Amino acid sequence: MNGGQPEIGQFSERRFAFLFKPGSYDVDVPVGYYTQVAGLGKSPSDVVFTSAKGVYSEEANLNPYTGALDTFWRSAENFQTDADFNWWGSSPMGMLWAVSQAAPLRRVIVTHDLYLFQYVAPWSAAGYASGGFMANSVVNGSIFSGSQQQFMTRNSKTALWSGAVRNMVFVGTEGAPSSHCGDSDNSAPITTVDSTPVIAEKPFVTIDGTGKYFLNIPAMTVNRRGVDFTDSAATVVDFENVYVANSESDSSETINAELSKGLHVVLSPGIYNLTAPLFLNTEGQVLLGLGLATLVAMNPVAAVKVGNVDGVRIAAVLLEAGDYPTEALLEWGDGTYAGNAANPGFLHDIFARVGGPLVPVSPQAKRMVRINSGNVIGDNLWLWRADHTASGTVYNSSNPCDVGLVVNGDDVTMYALAVEHTLQDLTQWNGNRGSTFFYQSELPYDVPETYGTSGYAGYRVGSSVEEHRAYGVGVYHYFRDHPVVVESAISAPAHLLESFTAPLSMLLNGQGTIQHIINSEGDATSKSTTQAAWYCEAEEEDGAVLV
Numbered sequence: 001m002n003g004g005q006p007e008i009g010q011f012s013e014r015r016f017a018f019l020f021k022p023g024s025y026d027v028d029v030p031v032g033y034y035t036q037v038a039g040l041g042k043s044p045s046d047v048v049f050t051s052a053k054g055v056y057s058e059e060a061n062l063n064p065y066t067g068a069l070d071t072f073w074r075s076a077e078n079f080q081t082d083a084d085f086n087w088w089g090s091s092p093m094g095m096l097w098a099v100s101q102a103a104p105l106r107r108v109i110v111t112h113d114l115y116l117f118q119y120v121a122p123w124s125a126a127g128y129a130s131g132g133f134m135a136n137s138v139v140n141g142s143i144f145s146g147s148q149q150q151f152m153t154r155n156s157k158t159a160l161w162s163g164a165v166r167n168m169v170f171v172g173t174e175g176a177p178s179s180h181c182g183d184s185d186n187s188a189p190i191t192t193v194d195s196t197p198v199i200a201e202k203p204f205v206t207i208d209g210t211g212k213y214f215l216n217i218p219a220m221t222v223n224r225r226g227v228d229f230t231d232s233a234a235t236v237v238d239f240e241n242v243y244v245a246n247s248e249s250d251s252s253e254t255i256n257a258e259l260s261k262g263l264h265v266v267l268s269p270g271i272y273n274l275t276a277p278l279f280l281n282t283e284g285q286v287l288l289g290l291g292l293a294t295l296v297a298m299n300p301v302a303a304v305k306v307g308n309v310d311g312v313r314i315a316a317v318l319l320e321a322g323d324y325p326t327e328a329l330l331e332w333g334d335g336t337y338a339g340n341a342a343n344p345g346f347l348h349d350i351f352a353r354v355g356g357p358l359v360p361v362s363p364q365a366k367r368m369v370r371i372n373s374g375n376v377i378g379d380n381l382w383l384w385r386a387d388h389t390a391s392g393t394v395y396n397s398s399n400p401c402d403v404g405l406v407v408n409g410d411d412v413t414m415y416a417l418a419v420e421h422t423l424q425d426l427t428q429w430n431g432n433r434g435s436t437f438f439y440q441s442e443l444p445y446d447v448p449e450t451y452g453t454s455g456y457a458g459y460r461v462g463s464s465v466e467e468h469r470a471y472g473v474g475v476y477h478y479f480r481d482h483p484v485v486v487e488s489a490i491s492a493p494a495h496l497l498e499s500f501t502a503p504l505s506m507l508l509n510g511q512g513t514i515q516h517i518i519n520s521e522g523d524a525t526s527k528s529t530t531q532a533a534w535y536c537e538a539e540e541e542d543g544a545v546l547v
Contacts, residue, residue, distance in 0.1 A: 006066070007061055011390040015034045015291040016269055017269045018035070019205070020037075020079065022039070025048070030057070031074045031076055032057075033073050037075070038078050042206055044080050044229060048082065056083065056097065057096065058098060059071050059099075064128065066127070067129060068130070072101055072382075073318065074099065074292070076097070076106075080110075088121060094110060094111075097114065098117050099116075099129065100130040101382040102318075102382045106135050107204070114142075114144070115146065129147050130148075131149065131152075131440045133153075133416045134156055135153075135156065135201070135380070137227065138156065148165060150474060152380075152437070153168075153171070154416070155196055155199065155227060158173070158176075164188030164189055166504065167191070167474045167504060168191070169193075169437060169471060171195075171437050172194070172224055173225075174225065179191055179502075195225045196221075197223060197413065198222050198341075198344065202218070203286050215266065215288070217236075217237065217284070219231060219233035220344065243265050244266050245272070247267075252275050256279055259282070260279070264285060264288070266288050267289040267295075269291025269292070274296060274297060276301060277297075277302045277331075279305050281306075285311075287312075287313070293316070294319075294320055295318070298322045298323075298360075299322065299324060300325060301327075306333060306345065308337035310344070311343040314347050315347075318351045319350070319369075320352070321354040321399070324364065329365055330368070337374070339374035339375030339410075345375065345376040347379065349379070352382075352383045353384045354399050354400070355386030358390045363399045366403070367401070368403075369381065369406070370408070371406070373409045374431065375410075376412050378413070379416065381419075382418040383405055384420050384421065385399060385421040386399055387421050397447060406428045408430050413434065414435070414439075420441060423444055423451075425457050425458075426459065427441070427459050427460065428460050430464070433467045434468050436470045437472070438472045439472065439475075441458045443458055443484075445479065449483065452485040452512070455487060457490060458490065461491065461492040471501045472503075473500060473504070476506045476508050477506070477507060477510065480509070483513075488518060489505040491519065492519065497519065503534070504535070505525045506525060506531060507527065507531045514526070517535040
C-alpha cells in the first residue's frame with residue numbers, strides 16, 4: 001500500500017479496519033490508505049505489539065519532495081507498541097508515523113521513540129510532511145518531528161519533543177516545549193497551552209472475555225492536562241443498543257430507521273452512497289465510523305444532519321461531495337438552539353473532501369461543514385477541496401466548494417482544524433466566544449487574480465463577533481497559476497487582534513503574495529519578501545500561553 005510504488009490506493013474504493021482483541025502480537029502492521037488499526041481493550045496496554053516495527057505508517061511517496069504530503073486517510077488507536085526498529089540504519093529506534101492530514105494517533109502508548117517523518121536514504125533527505133494530530137497518548141521516549149511543517153498534540157505525555165518547522169501547537173500536554181512565537185533567536189515556533197478547556201475523547205469499541213462488544217463514550221472533562229485512559233465516568237453501551245451498518249446492504253432509509261429508534265450507529269468499513277441525510281435527533285447519540293467509512297452525498301442534501309439536541313457525537317467518517325451543489329455536507333442544528341455547555345456535541349476525526357476519486361464525476365458542495373448550534377466541539381477536522389484527483393492536477397476552479405467551515409453557533413471550539421483550497425474564505429466564524437487551537441490551511445492554487453481583489457481570507461471572524469480566541473493559526477499560499485495578491489491571511493474585528501496567539505503566513509511556492517498576516521498587521525510573504533512571517537503580539541507567561 002505504501003513504499004516502492006508511490007501513493008498506491010490514494011483514491012481506492014476499498015476500506016479496512018483491523019481490530020485486535022486484547023493480547024500480545026508479534027506482527028508488523030503497515031497502515032496504508034483507508035486503513036484503521038485499533039485495539040479492543042479498555043486500556044491501550046491491553047493490546048501490545050511486540051514486533052520490531054509494530055504498527056507504522058511509511059510516507060506514501062519515497063521522493064522526499066513529496067514524501068508524506070499525500071499520506072492521508074488512516075488511523076491508529078488504543079494499543080501499546082514496543083517497536084524498536086532501526087528505521088534508517090543508525091540510532092533512531094521506535095514507532096514510525098510519517099503522515100500528513102487525516103491520519104490521527106489516539107490512545108496509544110509508545111514504549112520507545114516516535115518519529116513523525118521519514119528519512120529517505122537514496123536522497124539523504126527527510127521527506128516532506130504537512131501536519132498531523134495526536135491525542136491522549138503517551139510516548140515514553142522522545143518525539144522527533146523532523147520535517148513536519150506543523151503538528152497538533154493534545155492531552156498527551158512525552159519525555160521530550162524535538163524539532164519544529166512552522167507551527168507546533170500543544171494543548172494540555174505534559175513534556176511539551178515552551179512557547180516561542182516565530183523562528184527568531186534560534187528558537188522554534190511553538191505554541192503551548194497549559195490545559196485543555198473542555199474535551200471528551202473519541203468514542204471507541206471494546207470486547208470482553210466472552211466476545212461481547214461495547215461502545216465506550218468517554219465523559220467530558222474541563223481544564224484537563226495529560227492523558228486519561230481509565231475514564232471512570234464513561235458511558236459503556238452494550239451492542240444491543242448499537243446498530244452496525246453495512247455499506248453493501250444499508251441505505252439512508254435503513255440507517256435512519258435505526259437512528260430514529262434512538263440507537264447508536266457504528267458504520268462498518270465501506271462507501272455509503274446516501275440519497276438522504278443521516279439524521280441524529282436523539283440526545284447523546286453516537287455515529288462512529290470504522291475503517292474510514294465514507295459518506296457520499298448523492299443528492300443536493302447533506303450527508304449528515306444533527307438536530308437541536310445535546311451531546312451528539314460524530315466520529316471517524318469521511319464526508320464526500322456528490323454531483324450536486326449541496327449546501328453543506330454536514331449540517332449541525334438549524335440556528336435556533338444555543339446548545340448546552342454541560343453536554344456539548346463533539347466531532348472527532350471528521351474528514352471531508354470535494355473531489356479526488358473519479359466517481360462522483362462532477363463533485364461539488366457550497367460548504368463542507370456548517371455548525372449552526374452552540375456548544376459544539378471539534379477534535380481534528382480536515383476539510384479538503386482536492387488540488388489533485390485520480391486523473392491528475394486540478395485546474396480552473398474544478399470540483400468547486402466555496403467555504404470549508406462555517407460556524408454560526410456561539411461557544412464553539414475547534415482543536416486541530418485544517419481547511420484547504422476552497423474558492424472563497426476557507427473558514428467563516430460568525431459565532432461568539434469561539435476558540436481555535438491550531439489551524440492549518442492552504443489557499444487555492446488554481447484561482448485567478450480576482451480571488452485577491454474579492455477580499456477572501458484563510459480565516460475570517462465576522463464583524464459582529466465580540467469574543468474569539470485562536471492559537472497557532474497558519475495560512476499558507478501557493479498561487480500556482482496566477483499572481484494573486486491577498487490583503488490579509490486572517491480577517492478579524494480590530495478589537496480581537498490581540499486574541500490571536502502566534503498567527504502566521506507562509507509562502508509554499510508560486511507567484512502570489514499575502515500582504516499581511518492579520519488585518520493590516522504583519523509582514524508580507526512572497527518570493528520577493530520572506531517565506532514565513534509571524535505576528536507575535538499576544539502575551540505569553542512562563543513558556544505557556546494563558547487561556
